[in-house]
Amino acid sequence: MKFTFNINGTSQTVDIDKNTPLLWVVRDVLNLKGTKFGCGKAACGACTLHVDGESVRSCSYPIHFVEGKNVRTIEGLADGDNLHPVQQAWMEEVVPQCGYCQPGFMMATAAMLEKIPNPTDDDIDANIVNVCRCATYYRMRKAIHRAAEIKNANS
Amino acid sequence: MKVFIFLTAFQKTKIMTDSNNKSKKVSRRKFLVRGGLGTLGVLAVGTYVFRNPMRRAMYELAETMVVPYSGSGTEANLWIEVGNNNTITLHSPKVEMGQGTFTSFAQIIADELDVNINQIIVKAAETTTGIIDGMSTGGSLSVAQLFQPLREMAATMREKIKQEAAKKMGVDASSISTADGVLTANGKTMNYSEAIADVTDWTLPDTPKLRPISSYKYIGKPIKRTDLRAKVVGEPIFGMDAEMPDMLHAAVIRSEHVGGTLKSADISAAENMPGVVKIVQKDGWIGVVAESYAQALAAKNKVKVEWDVPKKWTEEDLRAYLKVGEGNMMITQKEGSALDEDGEDVINMEFTSPIGAHAQIEPNGAVAHVKDGKATVILSTQVLGVTQKQVAEALGIDATNVNIIGTYLGGGFGRRLNTSHAVQACQMSEAVGKPVKYFFTRKEEFQHDAFRPPTHHFVKGKVNEEGNLESLEHHYASGDVAMNSVIFPPVMASVLGSDVGAMRGGNIMYTNVPNYRAVQWHKTLPFATSFWRSLGLLANTFAIESFIDEMALNAGKSPVDYRLAMFGDDEHQNRIRKVIEVAAAKGNYTDKANDNRAMGFAASIDAGVPCAQVVDLSIENNRIKVHKVVCVMDCGLAVNPDQVKAQCEGSIIMGISATVHEKMTLKDGQLYPTIYGPYDMALMRNAPKEIDVHLIQGVDVPLPVGEPPLGPIGAAIGNAVRRITGKRLTDIPLTLG
Ligand code: FES
Ligand code: FES
Numbered sequence: 001m002k003f004t005f006n007i008n009g010t011s012q013t014v015d016i017d018k019n020t021p022l023l024w025v026v027r028d029v030l031n032l033k034g035t036k037f038g039c040g041k042a043a044c045g046a047c048t049l050h051v052d053g054e055s056v057r058s059c060s061y062p063i064h065f066v067e068g069k070n071v072r073t074i075e076g077l078a079d080g081d082n083l084h085p086v087q088q089a090w091m092e093e094v095v096p097q098c099g100y101c102q103p104g105f106m107m108a109t110a111a112m113l114e115k116i117p118n119p120t121d122d123d124i125d126a127n128i129v130n131v132c133r134c135a136t137y138y139r140m141r142k143a144i145h146r147a148a149e150i151k152n153a154n155s
Numbered sequence: 156m157k158v159f160i161f162l163t164a165f166q167k168t169k170i171m172t173d174s175n176n177k178s179k180k181v182s183r184r185k186f187l188v189r190g191g192l193g194t195l196g197v198l199a200v201g202t203y204v205f206r207n208p209m210r211r212a213m214y215e216l217a218e219t220m221v222v223p224y225s226g227s228g229t230e231a232n233l234w235i236e237v238g239n240n241n242t243i244t245l246h247s248p249k250v251e252m253g254q255g256t257f258t259s260f261a262q263i264i265a266d267e268l269d270v271n272i273n274q275i276i277v278k279a280a281e282t283t284t285g286i287i288d289g290m291s292t293g294g295s296l297s298v299a300q301l302f303q304p305l306r307e308m309a310a311t312m313r314e315k316i317k318q319e320a321a322k323k324m325g326v327d328a329s330s331i332s333t334a335d336g337v338l339t340a341n342g343k344t345m346n347y348s349e350a351i352a353d354v355t356d357w358t359l360p361d362t363p364k365l366r367p368i369s370s371y372k373y374i375g376k377p378i379k380r381t382d383l384r385a386k387v388v389g390e391p392i393f394g395m396d397a398e399m400p401d402m403l404h405a406a407v408i409r410s411e412h413v414g415g416t417l418k419s420a421d422i423s424a425a426e427n428m429p430g431v432v433k434i435v436q437k438d439g440w441i442g443v444v445a446e447s448y449a450q451a452l453a454a455k456n457k458v459k460v461e462w463d464v465p466k467k468w469t470e471e472d473l474r475a476y477l478k479v480g481e482g483n484m485m486i487t488q489k490e491g492s493a494l495d496e497d498g499e500d501v502i503n504m505e506f507t508s509p510i511g512a513h514a515q516i517e518p519n520g521a522v523a524h525v526k527d528g529k530a531t532v533i534l535s536t537q538v539l540g541v542t543q544k545q546v547a548e549a550l551g552i553d554a555t556n557v558n559i560i561g562t563y564l565g566g567g568f569g570r571r572l573n574t575s576h577a578v579q580a581c582q583m584s585e586a587v588g589k590p591v592k593y594f595f596t597r598k599e600e601f602q603h604d605a606f607r608p609p610t611h612h613f614v615k616g617k618v619n620e621e622g623n624l625e626s627l628e629h630h631y632a633s634g635d636v637a638m639n640s641v642i643f644p645p646v647m648a649s650v651l652g653s654d655v656g657a658m659r660g661g662n663i664m665y666t667n668v669p670n671y672r673a674v675q676w677h678k679t680l681p682f683a684t685s686f687w688r689s690l691g692l693l694a695n696t697f698a699i700e701s702f703i704d705e706m707a708l709n710a711g712k713s714p715v716d717y718r719l720a721m722f723g724d725d726e727h728q729n730r731i732r733k734v735i736e737v738a739a740a741k742g743n744y745t746d747k748a749n750d751n752r753a754m755g756f757a758a759s760i761d762a763g764v765p766c767a768q769v770v771d772l773s774i775e776n777n778r779i780k781v782h783k784v785v786c787v788m789d790c791g792l793a794v795n796p797d798q799v800k801a802q803c804e805g806s807i808i809m810g811i812s813a814t815v816h817e818k819m820t821l822k823d824g825q826l827y828p829t830i831y832g833p834y835d836m837a838l839m840r841n842a843p844k845e846i847d848v849h850l851i852q853g854v855d856v857p858l859p860v861g862e863p864p865l866g867p868i869g870a871a872i873g874n875a876v877r878r879i880t881g882k883r884l885t886d887i888p889l890t891l892g
Binding site: 024035099128129130131135138 | 392516838839
């Protein structure tokens with residue numbers, strides 16, 4: 001079946017089984033490898049991206065739900081060369097270790113900041129529930145607060 | 156001298172193979188010897204009961220694990236490549252798995268080459284074109300091992316560049332000065348690329364004198380990770396992101412039961428599924444190759460397999476099988492006389508730890524292409540050389556025809572010291588004649604991990620009238636860690652008689668206690684167990700440091716003072732003592748609980764690196780909530796203090812996860828759980844909001860940093876809980892019941 005949607009500002013049409021997880025369309029068909037596979041069962045958050053601005057675990061999100069919608073992946077988070085406040089903060093705080101989980105965390109954070117511009121620690125605990133095995137949570141929390149600051153100063 | 160004995164044992168074969176390649180034997184030995192010398196000052200002093208000097212030497216080495224670099228090339232031009240546009244590429248013999256090694260390497264060579272760090276690109280070397288570590292990337296050793304060799308390579312390369320520039324500029328090499336990748340003499344300048352362009356004679360000059368550490372611009376500074384931008388913009392740098400043209404996808408079926416063997420398989424329904432190219436049946440596994448991953452997975456579910464399961468293991472079976480008093484016994488430490496174990500005044504405490512999963516987020520996998528007797532494999536691995544050999548053996552081809560291309564790793568933690576799945580990818584590629592990409596499902600990751608083995612411990616002691624220890628013994632049982640692993644020669648097992656990985660942290664560091672012993676019991680388990688970040692350290696330190704805390708409480712003394720009194724007075728013990736004193740001060744340690752909040756204290760030494768931690772936690776809704784951890788570690792020269800701190804922060808939270816949350820269980824012959832969530836791990840909400848790391852430089856060479864901070868955390872948590880509840884927690888994961 002054919003599905004048409006917008007991804008990082010470009011319209012795309014794919015012809016694929018309707019239950020194919022969005023993750024594999026993004027990674028293998030559209031060749032955007034920034035969105036990661038970790039578990040395939042919506043349990044780790046490595047595959048987090050945005051569908052119409054909402055955080056979605058794309059490994060468990062069938063492609064037919066995406067018809068006519070806007071998808072954003074880590075590759076589309078920056079505005080050209082201008083990194084998103086979340087990415088800027090991540091660099092300032094030197095968050096990534098192995099880096100594998102980080103796109104998922106950054107996408108989850110970016111979506112949260114649209115809804116909660118000044119998250120408290122409790123907001124962060126409740127909303128950022130991805131898994132990082134390198135356990136970079138300590139720096140991530142600092143980076144989330146910093147990202148909120150950068151974003152609010154820009155707007 | 157200890158290191159030399161070890162080296163000669165391993166080097167014989169190395170030197171023989173060396174005569175077959177072009178590398179300069181003389182300088183190679185020089186590096187190895189220097190690597191050894193640099194570490195002598197930090198070797199822990201232990202007392203061993205072995206008469207065999209070889210065994211004794213290997214034990215001492217194994218305990219510190221400061222093994223000199225074992226790669227085989229010393230040609231600076233194999234490591235360092237000067238490219239166009241004045242870029243410098245380091246072909247790293249070690250991989251980057253998050254530990255920040257590439258950044259430290261860039262700092263090290265930038266300083267000796269005298270270039271700007273932004274000019275440097277660090278890449279994992281490939282097995283056929285670069286120098287890769289003969290053993291592995293692991294043991295927290297990358298920077299410690301390569302600090303000296305890398306500086307020598309870079310200095311030699313700089314000298315070569317100067318010589319070539321001298322010819323081109325018509326000046327004497329000694330009149331040339333270097334800065335930021337530019338050579339200057341008599342007012343003329345030339346960059347490194349220009350100097351080295353057209354050079355065909357790669358005879359290298361002697362290694363010049365290294366610069367004093369104090370003159371370095373990058374070493375010792377908190378330089379930002381060189382892979383930072385790639386990692387925040389989501390560049391495809393991992394094994395999972397690799398592709399080859401015209402590639403097919405595969406999914407693999409293996410036994411879900413421990414020890415299960417393939418009895419029969421019906422592939423007829425699967426063969427007719429859309430996209431299926433071939434179903435490959437091998438010994439113990441079945442591979443489904445299809446055009447897309449989704450198709451391979453769908454077809455996999457249609458294969459009907461019957462397994463022979465000789466025994467359905469349960470947790471009770473495991474505990475009865477693995478315990479102190481069973482299996483191979485080895486006394487790994489002995490001073491004074493042994494405890495009379497039946498004596499009335501003996502205090503005896505029992506501890507356990509569970510099977511631990513690596514749970515790294517990037518699954519294991521490989522992209523392989525086998526064609527015309529040659530194999531190319533791209534994968535995340537800590538053992539490029541070993542994987543090359545495994546593939547060559549399985550395909551019956553020469554290792555020189557196998558190229559293993561290492562990528563960035565989405566976590567290592569020891570899991571990728573076992574990457575024999577490269578063989579499966581190759582066999583499937585051979586069967587279909589095209590490149591094949593294959594990776595584990597999360598369930599396969601959890602069921603076919605090479606786990607941290609479960610452990611069982613008795614810590615026993617006898618105290619005098621003041622409550623001070625007269626005797627202290629640690630008896631511990633573990634499955635394989637280093638034994639039967641691909642990175643140690645099998646001879647090691649027979650020489651050592653016990654498992655040096657399980658031993659990490661198992662010996663007593665309090666050498667002022669008059670009588671002490673450590674006794675290991677070892678068994679191989681029915682499922683694979685192997686290296687898990689810090690090896691035995693996590694569980695062994697938990698047992699010993701929980702016991703010490705109990706003895707301090709028993710004596711009515713501060714656990715800090717109680718520990719300090721148990722050290723002698725030499726350089727080694729002074730380093731541990733200092734770490735303990737500084738941690739107590741920086742953490743404002745107090746022994747008193749405040750309602751449901753208290754502090755816990757513990758210390759350890761691993762790989763010559765002492766570490767002490769103060770944990771501040773409370774109990775909320777019957778759960779442990781860690782608020783703050785103060786960590787003091789003497790890691791020698793920190794090449795990148797910011798990344799050393801990152802390793803401490805990560806280790807601390809991973810340690811909280813492993814000691815408070817995680818547990819694999821054997822049930823009805825299978826390992827559970829098989830997914831994140833049920834395999835409970837620390838998340839953001841479980842991570843302390845404050846982590847305060849203080850580094851001490853007790854020696855002036857870099858020491859291992861990625862594992863030692865996992866030592867104290869479990870015991871420190873248990874010790875804090877003891878002050879709130881009055882109850883001693885003895886089983887990991889620590890739960891309040
Ligand atoms: S891969 Fe989607 S949540 Fe883990
Ligand atoms: S940075 Fe490695 S898993 Fe998060």
